[in-house]
Amino acid sequence: MRPYTREKRFKTRSVAGTLAIAETIAEMLAAPRVVVLRGELGAGKTTLVKGWVAALGAGAEEEVTSPTFTLVHEYASPRVKMYHLDLYRLETERELATLGFEELAAEPATLLLVEWGDKFPSVLERADAEIWMTALQAEERSLEVRWR
């Protein structure tokens, strides 16, 4: 697996803080990229995507909901297309292929934000960045971004 060469850490104490960090990360990691969002349920991965989509003008925060059952949600601005994936319910590489992961990842000017992408070696292999989110206590969260 290709190593990550860059790393940045953040800490936040509120949802608003996470949304603000999403803006910074959105600038740091420009499309085209595949970003794996790692962390337990409730860590704040979907919340981060809300801020990210809003930061790029691809949608409003409240439009962004978890794609747990739908698997893929799409957002777009004139400049960038965003796919928000949640692979929690997927079990096999075959299901991933049926979902069209490779095709989505190959689209130009596209950002793929993939929750639970770390379940699949093929997604980790394809990733350009990883963001680890950890719930520390109450509303406190840490974020570790690694990219190349």
Ligand SMILES: Nc1ncnc2c1ncn2[C@@H]1O[C@H](COP(=O)(O)OP(=O)(O)O)[C@@H](O)[C@H]1O
């Ligand atoms: N600092 C924070 N950042 C993100 N979410 C937070 C924070 N503090 C509390 N929360 C709450 O934690 C939950 C995170 O949920 P969600 O973003 O769906 O997580 P995940 O997608 O990782 O399962 C939400 O209910 C949110 O309101």
Ligand SMILES: [Mg+2]
């Ligand atoms: Mg989620």
